[in-house]
Amino acid sequence: MIELGVNIDHVATVRQARGTLFPDPVEAAIAAIDAGADLITLHLREDRRHIQDNDLTRMRAAISNRVNLEMAATEEMVNIAIREKPDDVCLVPEHRQELTTEGGLNVAAQRDVISLVCQRLALAGIRVSLFIDPDPTQVLASAEVGAEAIEIHTGQFAETPLGDQRKVELDRIHGAVQAGLEHGLRVNAGHGLNYDNVQEVASIEGISELNIGHSIIAQSLFTGIHSAVGEMKRLMLESMPD
Numbered sequence: 112m113i114e115l116g117v118n119i120d121h122v123a124t125v126r127q128a129r130g131t132l133f134p135d136p137v138e139a140a141i142a143a144i145d146a147g148a149d150l151i152t153l154h155l156r157e158d159r160r161h162i163q164d165n166d167l168t169r170m171r172a173a174i175s176n177r178v179n180l181e182m183a184a185t186e187e188m189v190n191i192a193i194r195e196k197p198d199d200v201c202l203v204p205e206h207r208q209e210l211t212t213e214g215g216l217n218v219a220a221q222r223d224v225i226s227l228v229c230q231r232l233a234l235a236g237i238r239v240s241l242f243i244d245p246d247p248t249q250v251l252a253s254a255e256v257g258a259e260a261i262e263i264h265t266g267q268f269a270e271t272p273l274g275d276q277r278k279v280e281l282d283r284i285h286g287a288v289q290a291g292l293e294h295g296l297r298v299n300a301g302h303g304l305n306y307d308n309v310q311e312v313a314s315i316e317g318i319s320e321l322n323i324g325h326s327i328i329a330q331s332l333f334t335g336i337h338s339a340v341g342e343m344k345r346l347m348l349e350s351m352p353d
Contacts, residue, residue, distance in 0.1 A: 113313055113351055114149035115344050116179055116301070118324025123153075123161035136162065137169045139336060143327075144176050146340035150198075152322045154181035155191065157205060167195050179322065181242070184221075184228045193235045200232055201240040201262055201299075201322075215244035215264040219252040226256040233257065240299060245280075245287035250294060260297035262322065263287050265312055269303025281311060288317045306330065309343065310350035321347060 122139040126132070140151040151174060153162045170178055180197040182188040183205040192200050202225065204216050218225050218241055229239045240260035243249040244267075253261045268280035284300065291298040300312055301322035313321060323343060330339040 113318060113347055114320040115147065115340070115347060116150040116152040116177075116299075116320055116322035117143040117148040117327055117340055118152040118154070118181075118301075118322055119143065119328070120154050120161045120324055121328040123163070123166060127161055136166050137173050139328075140170060140174055142336045143340045144174060146337040147344040148176070148340050150177035150179055150320070152179040152181060152201075152324065154203070155188065157183060157185065157187070164191065167191070167197070171195055171197070179240075184216075184225060189228055189231055192232060192237060196235060197237060199238045199240060199260070201242050202228065203242040214266075215246070215249060216242050218243060218249050218256060218258075222252060222256055225258075229257040233259075238297075240297070242302075243287075245283040247286065247290045250287055250290040250296070253291075254294035254296055258296065260299060260319075261287075261291050262299040262301055262320075263291075263318075264302050265300050265304055266302040268312070269305070269308055284312065285315055288315055292317045306343065306346060309346050313347040314350040314352060316352050 119136040119139045122134050122136040126134055155162050155167055177198040179199040180192055181201045181203050184202045202216055232239045238259045240262050241253045241258045242262045242264060243253060244264050263284055268284060271277045271280050288298050297319050298317055299320040300318050304323045305326035327339045327343055
């Protein structure tokens with residue numbers, strides 16, 4: 112059964128805009144789980160633009176569902192992860208000026224660094240996923256550095272208009288999923304997925320989990336978080352292959 116990870120970063124974005132104590136991303140996570148989310152994803156960025164260290168600490172204490180921490184492969188973040196012990200860590204590239212994560216991690220070019228981070232996190236009992244573009248070279252490199260999972264970056268697919276090129280991007284995702292499974296990796300996906308395009312990805316056999324944030328939090332402004340999460344989960348399950 113495909114799982115839905117709800118990214119609650121942008122609840123924290125609204126909070127940080129005014130420097131208040133609300134809205135609380137932990138409260139949002141509890142509501143999302145009540146509505147059908149299987150896990151909660153949050154990205155502790157180096158510039159702390161939305162999620163704060165204490166959010167992660169409180170999240171671990173407040174929910175029993177899996178917590179998936181997105182983070183850069185830095186010494187500071189590795190130490191935080193080892194201390195807080197999220198169930199999963201997804202290593203992502205991070206640049207200060209970007210609005211959101213742009214492109215996948217170039218694992219093939221950073222094998223030594225990524226391998227060491229994977230080892231340290233694994234020793235702490237944390238499953239490591241690598242956020243990569245749908246590229247067979249990066250899938251192979253992910254397996255070789257010791258990651259247990261990959262998350263396929265679906266942003267290029269999501270941003271491509273309907274047509275032949277969109278099919279090309281979807282085929283790339285299909286290929287990356289198959290390559291990941293052949294290398295014994297758990298295969299997740301996410302980035303840019305919304306209520307209009309999620310079924311195209313959710314229907315790909317072999318994907319274990321979709322991590323979706325911006326579209327769900329945006330929709331919740333109009334319908335509430337219970338409805339927004341519930342509708343996304345319904346679309347995902349409806350599209351699963353028999």
